[in-house]
Amino acid sequence: MRTLHAIGACGAVAALSLTSGAFAQADSIDHAKADAEFAKFRAEMEASNPAELNEMKGEGLWNAKRGPKNASLAETCDLGLGIGKVEGAYVASPRYYPDADKVMDMERRIVWCMVEKQGFKFEDIARKPFQGPNDANAPEITDLVTFVAGQSRNMKFAVPMKEPKVKEAWAIGKEIASFRAGPFDFSCNTCHGTDGKRIRMQNLPNLARPEGAIRGVLGWPGYRMTGGVMLTSQWRMNDCFRQQRFPEPKYVSDTITYLLTYMTGTANGQLYKGPGIKR
């Protein structure tokens, strides 16, 4: 028995050193090259992104008279650039809206318009704001966000960072990103606050830098091929909280607006390519 144990222990040591050897090798993978390969795949998929179907539906919803007030968003909703103007609105958000006296990201603003201008009940929209894996269709709000986002395709992010309320929201977002809590004592920055981190094969962007922040906002809203669902950045941010084992924020909460202001504001000046496609 004694010898057997000794051999067992020896084996364990050998196995351990082998594993660390394998890790060392994995680290020497050329990440830039791997990224380039993945980018090629993305480009192929982007040429025929089913998100365009959501854009089409969203456009119909945007122009249709709907809700208890029988009003169309095109005739009543100001996304920040004037009533009904959608071109370039997505890349200029989050922004401060004086009529609501709040900084809002695009999804939140559209929800606000649906409630204030069309008379929909917030609870009805918030009951199921995201497309689930068994849902054939995305919620209307997702189609609307995708349409508006598509109207900023190939434009540069221009969050109005000079506006004091936006600046404040950005600063709060930055604070939230470094707030550690939850059973694992995680913060956003645990994974996204320094360069060169990854989880398994996923390279993690550093959200504190413009080239990292753009990777956090680019491609959202996005069509996820797994399950064939269309999802918005509101969903993505909530999922970050879930992955950190935090309670998920309420739909279109301040927290998400602040974080999106932090990320999008940091990514300012860089090109937005429109609704994306994800694995």
Add this chain to the structure above:
Amino acid sequence: MADPMKIRAQIKGDVCDIRVLMSHPMETGQRKDADGKTIPAHFIQTLTVALNGKTVVSGQTAAAVSRNPVFGFKVRGAKPGDKVTVSWTDNRGAKRSDETTVA
């Protein structure tokens, strides 16, 4: 009534590149919902592409095709302004037909 398709038809060299995005749940009939009940199969069964009314592609698809499928075809002999019509029928008898002009 099914949602519209998105069709793009562009001349590239001597062929016309047709890309079609279809909005369809494409249920396999193998999945179960939250209550454990099988979600009935629902998928596109036949597919035709016509150029100026003349069928150039005719095919069958089955449950293995993804939700919101994308199809690409290359057709020779199309000119700008030609009419491309894409139609499908699914296993429940629903139909959809949309058209575009070759750019």
